[in-house]
Amino acid sequence: MTTFIVILLSAVFVNNYVLTRFLGICPFLGVSKKLDSAVGMSLAVIFVMLMATAATWPIQTFLLTPNNLDYLQTIVFILVIAALVQLVEIVLKRYVPSLHQSLGVYLPLITTNCAVLGVTILNITENYTFAESMVNSLGSGLGFMLAMVMFSGVRSKLEGADIPESFKGLPVTLVAASITSLSFLGFGGVVENMFPV
Amino acid sequence: MNKLQNFSKGLIKENPVLVLVLGTCPTLATSTSIINALGMGAAATVVLLCSNIVISALRKIIPDKVRIPCYIVLIAGFVTMVQMLVKAFAPALDESLGIYLPLIVVNCIILGRAEMFANKNTVPDAAIDALGMGAGFTLALLAMATIREVFGNGTFLGMEIPVLAQNKISILTMAPGGFFVFGILIALVNKFGKYKPKKKDFGCEDCPQADGCAMAGKGGCADAERAEVTAQ
Numbered sequence: 023m024t025t026f027i028v029i030l031l032s033a034v035f036v037n038n039y040v041l042t043r044f045l046g047i048c049p050f051l052g053v054s055k056k057l058d059s060a061v062g063m064s065l066a067v068i069f070v071m072l073m074a075t076a077a078t079w080p081i082q083t084f085l086l087t088p089n090n091l092d093y094l095q096t097i098v099f100i101l102v103i104a105a106l107v108q109l110v111e112i113v114l115k116r117y118v119p120s121l122h123q124s125l126g127v128y129l130p131l132i133t134t135n136c137a138v139l140g141v142t143i144l145n146i147t148e149n150y151t152f153a154e155s156m157v158n159s160l161g162s163g164l165g166f167m168l169a170m171v172m173f174s175g176v177r178s179k180l181e182g183a184d185i186p187e188s189f190k191g192l193p194v195t196l197v198a199a200s201i202t203s204l205s206f207l208g209f210g211g212v213v214e215n216m217f218p219v
Numbered sequence: 220m221n222k223l224q225n226f227s228k229g230l231i232k233e234n235p236v237l238v239l240v241l242g243t244c245p246t247l248a249t250s251t252s253i254i255n256a257l258g259m260g261a262a263a264t265v266v267l268l269c270s271n272i273v274i275s276a277l278r279k280i281i282p283d284k285v286r287i288p289c290y291i292v293l294i295a296g297f298v299t300m301v302q303m304l305v306k307a308f309a310p311a312l313d314e315s316l317g318i319y320l321p322l323i324v325v326n327c328i329i330l331g332r333a334e335m336f337a338n339k340n341t342v343p344d345a346a347i348d349a350l351g352m353g354a355g356f357t358l359a360l361l362a363m364a365t366i367r368e369v370f371g372n373g374t375f376l377g378m379e380i381p382v383l384a385q386n387k388i389s390i391l392t393m394a395p396g397g398f399f400v401f402g403i404l405i406a407l408v409n410k411f412g413k414y415k416p417k418k419k420d421f422g423c424e425d426c427p428q429a430d431g432c433a434m435a436g437k438g439g440c441a442d443a444e445r446a447e448v449t450a451q
Contacts, residue, residue: 041394042394043248044243044244044247044248044394044397045244045248045322046244047243047244047247048243048244048327051243093299093302093303094299095321096295096298096299096302096321096324097292097295097296097299100291100295100324100325101288101291101292101295104288104291135325136244136322136325136326139321139322139324139325140318140322143318143321143322144318147317147318186406187409187410188406188407188409188410189402189406189409190409192240192402192405193402193403193405193406193409194402195402196398196399196401196402196405197398197399197402197403199398199402200395200396200397200398200399200402201395203394203395203398204390204395206394207393207394207395
């Protein structure tokens with residue numbers, strides 16, 4: 023049980039995907055302007071991450087590794103993720119239209135989001151078991167959500183600020199992201215100290 | 220547009236990282252040291268060159284409706300090749316780039332150039348475009364990595380610099396420093412760049428990678444293509 027908690031907490035705080043690993047910067051900068059779209063995007067990412075892990079981990083363990091096809095990992099994973107996102111969209115549209123309305127616009131954007139491919143590959147390189155992989159994916163997704171929600175708050179403050187001309191738009195957003203990520207440095211070592219091995 | 224312009228536009232005017240703001244993830248993650256930046260730049264350039272040539276050669280054969288999946292498969296194939304080459308000949312680089320090497324597949328620049336340039340131009344033009352864009356990507360990475368390594372670590376290509384090595388600003392090599400240096404560089408380009416980039420917020424709508432959403436009827440790529448036309 024402790025392993026799961028350690029994996030979950032490190033994925034959310036210490037190795038935050040956006041702020042310390044630089045994965046998924048595109049949606050982080052693009053969709054974090056409003057709180058509700060930030061939450062919608064993050065929910066879609068968590069959902070796809072879990073689905074993608076559930077699909078790619080068995081493929082890697084039972085199909086690629088026994089047949090010495092490890093080198094096909096990148097191609098297979100990206101195709102599985104792309105197909106999965108399409109499938110999820112079709113299923114949601116048909117059976118859960120209300121959820122499709124709220125997550126629908128974000129789903130196609132996620133196909134080529136590096137956070138999703140990143141989490142599936144990292145689960146394999148870290149040699150996680152299936153359960154650990156799922157927990158890690160959930161944590162990564164929650165960490166993404168935390169970063170998005172926090173940052174949308176920071177950005178709403180930026181709206182009214184008086185910013186030098188050349189810093190308007192992206193540069194000031196990046197500087198703000200830098201300070202937000204600074205706060206996450208404070209989590210370094212916290213999890214190890216909470217659960218000494 | 221002549222061949223030279225075609226090459227040089229990727230360096231400054233349409234620098235993929237600093238002006239078009241594509242491929243932010245690898246830029247931030249691998250610019251901690253100059254060696255990493257060069258390795259990442261070279262790997263991405265090779266993939267970009269191969270994918271641009273093949274996509275341009277196949278542009279009349281690939282059906283329009285399934286072009287994005289086709290591109291992704293082609294790019295993933297080239298990435299796998301580069302990954303194997305790096306593993307075989309530069310294991311140290313493979314170690315330090317880690318996950319970001321396979322993640323070249325989802326680098327916006329590569330799919331972006333395929334979509335915006337390679338699928339409507341001849342093979343030689345596409346190759347030159349790929350070289351220019353690759354050089355621009357490497358240049359931007361190098362600029363960031365130089366700042367981060369010299370001031371953050373007090374070294375240049377691993378050699379110690381006398382005064383700076385004793386006065387390191389270590390935070391620059393960490394995650395916050397990456398965001399910060401990138402923000403400052405873009406602000407500098409905005410300030411002194413001859414070609415003003417769009418005064419628009421960066422969004423996934425601008426990212427050519429978001430073509431999935433264009434297909435979903437959001438018209439994400441329209442903006443990027445318009446920028447391409449005006450630039451020409």
